[in-house]
Amino acid sequence: MTQAFRGRHFLDLADFSREEILYFLEVALDLKKRWVLGERLGILGGKIVALLFEKPSLRTRVSFEVAVRQLGGECFYLGPQEVGLGKREAVKDVALVLGRMVDGIVIRTFAHETVLEMARYAGVPVINGLSDLHHPCQVLGDLLTVQEKKGTLNVKIVFVGDGNNVCHSWIVAAARLGLSLTVCTPERYRPSWEIWNWAQREAQKSRAEIVYEVDPRKAVLGADVVYTDVWASMGKEQELEERLSFFWPYQVNNELLALASPEVIVMHCMPAHRGQEITDEVIDGAHSVVIDEAENRLHAQKAILSLLL
Numbered sequence: 001m002t003q004a005f006r007g008r009h010f011l012d013l014a015d016f017s018r019e020e021i022l023y024f025l026e027v028a029l030d031l032k033k034r035w036v037l038g039e040r041l042g043i044l045g046g047k048i049v050a051l052l053f054e055k056p057s058l059r060t061r062v063s064f065e066v067a068v069r070q071l072g073g074e075c076f077y078l079g080p081q082e083v084g085l086g087k088r089e090a091v092k093d094v095a096l097v098l099g100r101m102v103d104g105i106v107i108r109t110f111a112h113e114t115v116l117e118m119a120r121y122a123g124v125p126v127i128n129g130l131s132d133l134h135h136p137c138q139v140l141g142d143l144l145t146v147q148e149k150k151g152t153l154n155v156k157i158v159f160v161g162d163g164n165n166v167c168h169s170w171i172v173a174a175a176r177l178g179l180s181l182t183v184c185t186p187e188r189y190r191p192s193w194e195i196w197n198w199a200q201r202e203a204q205k206s207r208a209e210i211v212y213e214v215d216p217r218k219a220v221l222g223a224d225v226v227y228t229d230v231w232a233s234m235g236k237e238q239e240l241e242e243r244l245s246f247f248w249p250y251q252v253n254n255e256l257l258a259l260a261s262p263e264v265i266v267m268h269c270m271p272a273h274r275g276q277e278i279t280d281e282v283i284d285g286a287h288s289v290v291i292d293e294a295e296n297r298l299h300a301q302k303a304i305l306s307l308l309l
């Protein structure tokens with residue numbers, strides 16, 4: 001199995017089969033256990049990874065930096081001012097040059113097309129650390145969290161909020177793995193139809209149940225996992241005022257959570273806007289697993305790096 005991953009990109013979970021996604025999780029869990037036991041692994045053997053970020057980040061940047069170092073590699077960070085991706089220099093040229101010098105590239109950018117172009121020309125594995133369309137590393141870590149907390153992925157998962165990049169990666173994951181996912185957004189902020197229609201076709205093969213429900217109170221009924229994310233993603237902050245009027249009924253608060261399973265876990269990719277999509281009492285409450293979820297980014301990223309590089 002391991003050989004099948006070498007040299008590939010990690011751009012979208014749709015690029016991987018059910019078995020391959022499950023293998024990432026298996027490796028992540030194994031690496032997590034070994035780290036806890038104090039084993040130090042030199043899997044990356046001095047390989048060098050560039051982190052090319054056009055948007056701010058805490059979890060993705062730090063988890064990749066720590067993961068690379070803990071696996072015996074080296075990395076460096078390039079922020080928006082340093083590279084001027086597509087402005088100072090064409091994306092293609094940045095990709096061609098970086099690819100001659102590093103062993104892997106993690107990119108966080110706006111247009112998903114930039115991620116694809118980087119992958120087309122880099123000649124080394126490119127990892128999508130978030131684009132406007134997808135956040136696959138996040139959802140890989142999230143799957144690990146659901147598996148650990150629930151002992152299975154076959155539970156009722158409800159995504160409440162904006163049909164954004166994280167929501168898209170959840171839809172793709174559900175379609176590939178055959179999961180039960182309810183997507184609950186205001187009508188106007190539904191996820192991409194292209195991704196939705198693709199997922200419905202895939203769901204026929206994987207037996208996934210991916211449904212849309214506009215009413216959050218109906219959506220969360222009996223939910224085992226309630227997931228939310230910000231109402232205005234990075235780059236869309238200026239839309240927040242306008243969005244608020246649509247999103248208030250979608251706030252994950254104690255009243256909404258009371259309709260879910262008594263053992264529900266609450267997830268959020270973070271950063272969270274406390275008092276907007278999630279209240280303090282929920283994110284700090286007994287059902288919240290957001291900090292374990294954030295930690296699992298590190299373990300999931302290690303699986304990606306060790307398999308691709």
Ligand code: CP
Binds near residue numbers: 058060061130269271
């Ligand atoms: N969840 C996540 O990707 O967080 P950062 O934006 O801080 O990397």
Ligand code: NVA
Binds near residue numbers: 269
């Ligand atoms: N949807 C959010 C996720 C941040 C990790 C954003 O794109 O800003």
